[in-house]
Amino acid sequence: MQYQDRKKIFSARDVVVKFNLRGKVLTAVRKASLDLYEGETLAIVGESGSGKSVFTKSFIGMLDKNGYMESGSLALDGQEYPGTQSEKEWLNIRGKKIAMVFQDPMTSLNPVKTVGQQIREVITWHFKTDKETAKQEAIELLRLVGIPEPEQRYKQYPHQFSGGMRQRVVIATAIACKPRILICDEPTTALDVTVQAQILQLIKELKDEFGMSVIYITHDLGVVAHVADRVAVELAMLPTARVANESWNTHGVIIEVASLDEAPALANALAAEHVE
Structure with missing residues (x-):
């Protein structure tokens, strides 16, 4: 089944996220958009500093205290919800409907x-x-x-x-x-290779068992090639349309580089056709 034939469960449109920093305003995410479909695994890739993590944190109200979603829209199951709401309101979404797994488990556990x-x-x-x-x-x-x-x-x-x-x-x-959606922010970066594979397999099994959709945030193309149905590229160098290209990937390595940091032109390489 092509992803267009599935139900769209989440969308973000023209999201702009800014931070107040030492008396100045920093734009971390500029007009980023994406769609997520039922049962799919979407990888968001991009070089360090492109705003991947900040973008997805805005979905569940987990921006740092000096950050805020200035504009754009978020929708879950077709129902829009504000990117600026109270913590009590966020708790109706965070964990229940959209949950997040972070890179370093020691920062997530008490x-x-x-x-x-x-x-x-x-x-x-x-x-x-x-x-x-x-x-x-x-x-x-x-x-x-x-x-x-x-x-x-x-x-x-x-x-x-x-x-x-x-x-x-x-x-x-x-x-x-x-939750309906599980966001995994570099969930295997701090682990050795053998354990990485085990964690990726575990997430896949849980996705299938609970019928979740999964968003991976990564710069590791090995992870992308292993898990992703679809890829969204987030580019720091673009002034607008930060999620610039979406392309298909199911099997095989997209390009022979260790990370997106080593390949600034990777967005063009990701324009390849879907591999059946």
């Missing part, structure tokens, strides 16, 4: 709380369940993401886990509310 407590709190906050029910659901989530002996691991702290296992915990927390 070092003084057990991993089980952190997952349980997400469940009790969003679903108002009792602690015991939430605990059992948290243990099941740990089992689902491949944590061995989840009943024992539930009681342990983040520093007692390896990097790969911590990222599995972060993923378990992200999917606790069964």
